[in-house]
Every structure is written in C-alpha cells, then in structure tokens.
Amino acid sequence: DVKVTQSSRYLVKRTGEKVFLECVQDMDHENMFWYRQDPGLGLRLIYFSYDVKMKEKGDIPEGYSVSREKKERFSLILESASTNQTSMYLCASSLWDRGEEKLFFGSGTQLSVL
Amino acid sequence: QQPVQSPQAVILREGEDAVINCSSSKALYSVHWYRQKHGEAPVFLMILLKGGEQKGHEKISASFNEKKQQSSLYLTASQLSYSGTYFCGTESLGGTYKYIFGTGTRLKVLA
Numbered sequence: 001d002v003k004v005t006q007s008s009r010y011l012v013k014r015t016g017e018k019v020f021l022e023c024v025q026d027m028d029h030e031n032m033f034w035y036r037q038d039p040g041l042g043l044r045l046i047y048f049s050y051d052v053k054m055k056e057k058g059d060i061p062e063g064y065s066v067s068r069e070k071k072e073r074f075s076l077i078l079e080s081a082s083t084n085q086t087s088m089y090l091c092a093s094s095l096w097d098r099g100e101e102k103l104f105f106g107s108g109t110q111l112s113v114l
Numbered sequence: 115q116q117p118v119q120s121p122q123a124v125i126l127r128e129g130e131d132a133v134i135n136c137s138s139s140k141a142l143y144s145v146h147w148y149r150q151k152h153g154e155a156p157v158f159l160m161i162l163l164k165g166g167e168q169k170g171h172e173k174i175s176a177s178f179n180e181k182k183q184q185s186s187l188y189l190t191a192s193q194l195s196y197s198g199t200y201f202c203g204t205e206s207l208g209g210t211y212k213y214i215f216g217t218g219t220r221l222k223v224l225a
Contacts, residue, residue: 004155007202042116042217043156043201050211058216059116087197090155100163103146103203104199107156 002027006091013113021109023091023103032074032093033103034058034066036087043090049074081113093106115139117204119216126192126223134187134219136202145185146203146213147176149196156201159187192223 007022011087019109025032035058036045047066055066063085065106067075074093091106117138125134136145144163148156160169162178162185169176173190176185189196206212 033213040217043215045212045214048211056212058212085118100161102158102161106157
C-alpha cells in the first residue's frame with residue numbers, strides 16, 4: 001500500500017515562529033503536493049513539486065515556502081507563522097497507473113497558530 | 115480557478131440516489147473524484163480523461179461532458195458508508211500536474 005506520512009497530527013505554534021511541516025512518501029512518486037483545508041473552502045493548493053528541487057506555486061503560496069531535497073520528502077515551511085495560517089494541512093503524492101494519475105493523501109496536520 | 119461543486123450538502127436515506135456536480139469555466143484535461151470521511155485523508159475514487167466518458171465503481175459512477183467542463187458523480191442506492199465529503203479535483207488543459215479542488219459536497223446517509 002502507498003503510504004504518505006505527515007510528521008505531526010497536531011501542532012501548536014506561536015505567532016512569528018518558523019514552522020516546518022514534513023511529508024514523506026514511500027513509493028518513489030514524482031509529484032508531491034501541499035494543500036490546506038478550511039471549512040467551506042475545500043482543498044486549496046499551496047505548492048507542488050514534480051521533481052527533486054523543482055517547485056511550482058499553487059493558488060495560495062503567500063506566506064509559505066517548500067523544500068524538496070530528496071524525492072521522498074516534501075517540506076512545507078511557514079517562515080513566520082500567523083493566526084490566519086491556522087488550518088488543516090494535507091500532503092499528497094501522485095502515481096501514474098495505467099495512464100491515470102491518482103493522488104494519495106496523508107492524514108493531515110492540524111496546525112494552530114496562537 | 116476553483117471548480118464549483120453543487121450541492122454544498124445533501125442528506126439521504128439509505129437506498130436513495132444522489133448526484134454531485136462539478137463545473138469549470140474552462141475546458142479541463144482531467145477530473146478526479148475523492149471522498150473524505152470525517153477525520154481521515156481523502157481517498158481517490160476515479161479519474162475521467164475523455165469528453166463524453168462515463169465510468170463506474172461499484173454503485174458509484176461518474177461522467178465527463180463532451181466539452182470537458184462539467185463532471186457529475188452518481189451515487190446509487192446509497193449506503194451508510196457513503197457518508198463523507200466529496201471533492202472534485204481538476205487539471206487544466208496541457209496536463210500541468212496542478213490539481214485544483216472544489217469546495218466539497220458534504221453527504222450524509224441516514225439509516
């Protein structure tokens with residue numbers, strides 16, 4: 001089974017702190033994604049990466065950066081956390097299977113910024 | 115641009131049918147459907163790539179219209195296990211890997 005692992009299920013941080021959210025996948029997937037999920041807004045794409053050291057902005061990249069030094073690991077960085085970044089963060093990786101691409105999601109990190 | 119999903123929420127009795135729609139203002143490369151149960155990760159249901167395509171997965175099926183701007187998810191004879199939030203994910207023409215999701219449809223099936 002494909003496994004996408006997010007390092008923390010719950011995280012509480014203070015305003016202004018630098019926050020690292022880690023995501024690891026074990027299936028050698030090329031593409032990885034970071035979304036945030038907020039009630040009524042669905043899943044919004046922050047950043048994605050289609051190769052090591054490659055990154056592309058999603059729809060809401062402001063206040064975030066990412067790092068992909070190794071294929072299996074995709075990190076989301078909040079340079080200076082703010083209260084409006086309190087959210088559920090979901091990491092995903094994708095697999096091409098018989099001409100179709102599927103996203104596999106991690107269980108999410110619920111981040112609270114106080 | 116985020117696709118528009120409708121309805122936002124639906125409540126069904128076991129055995130009833132439901133349709134969830136997903137619309138884009140532009141033609142798409144693909145549309146995905148996912149289901150997320152409360153407190154869990156979204157899980158892939160199916161992907162549609164071709165205009166006019168219809169695809170089924172047990173009693174859950176989906177269609178993609180000819181213009182590739184609208185997709186519908188059909189839930190037939192719903193079961194309690196169908197409860198959750200359904201998301202459509204879209205990819206723009208050109209296959210950019212940039213998957214944009216709708217706002218979700220909350221579906222609750224009652225006994």
